[in-house]
Amino acid sequence: MxxxxxxxxIIPGKNAEFEKVCNAIIEKMDGMEGHTKSFLFxxxxxxxxxxxxxxxxxxxTFDAFIASDEFRSVTNWGKEQILxxxxxxDFFEH
Numbered sequence: 001m002x003x004x005x006x007x008x009x010i011i012p013g014k015n016a017e018f019e020k021v022c023n024a025i026i027e028k029m030d031g032m033e034g035h036t037k038s039f040l041f042x043x044x045x046x047x048x049x050x051x052x053x054x055x056x057x058x059x060x061t062f063d064a065f066i067a068s069d070e071f072r073s074v075t076n077w078g079k080e081q082i083l084x085x086x087x088x089x090d091f092f093e094h
Contacts, residue, residue, distance in 0.1 A: 001036070002059055005090035006052040014082050015047060021082075022052060025074060029054070034061025048084060059091070 010018050019040065026038045036055035043049035056062040065071055 001094050002056045002062060003092040003094065004052075004054045004056065004062060005092070006054065007088045007090070008050040008052075009084045009087075010048050010050065010082050011084050012048055015042075018050065018082050021074065022050070025071075026052070028070075029065070032061075032065060034058065035065070059093075 008018070019042075022040050026040065029035045029038055034057040036057065038052055038054040041051045041053070043051070054062075056065075
């Protein structure tokens with residue numbers, strides 16, 4: 001089992017749009033092979049900071065997801081219109 005912590009800093013005023021897109025992606029991931037569950041969190045001390053925790057069966061299934069055209073199109077859109085900086089990912093194997 002692998003948990004990924006995906007950390008995002010977004011542009012002020014883009015919260016609703018970011019949350020809408022993230023929730024749609026999480027819904028799509030629910031049916032993906034190797035994906036167990038994901039949750040979106042917002043930092044109570046900094047409204048522009050978000051964390052997605054995502055559980056996967058193994059690193060290969062997660063890598064296949066982030067290499068997909070669909071994921072790439074969302075990340076390109078985010079870079080241009082939503083994100084205030086480069087996201088970071090933390091990997092926790094258990």
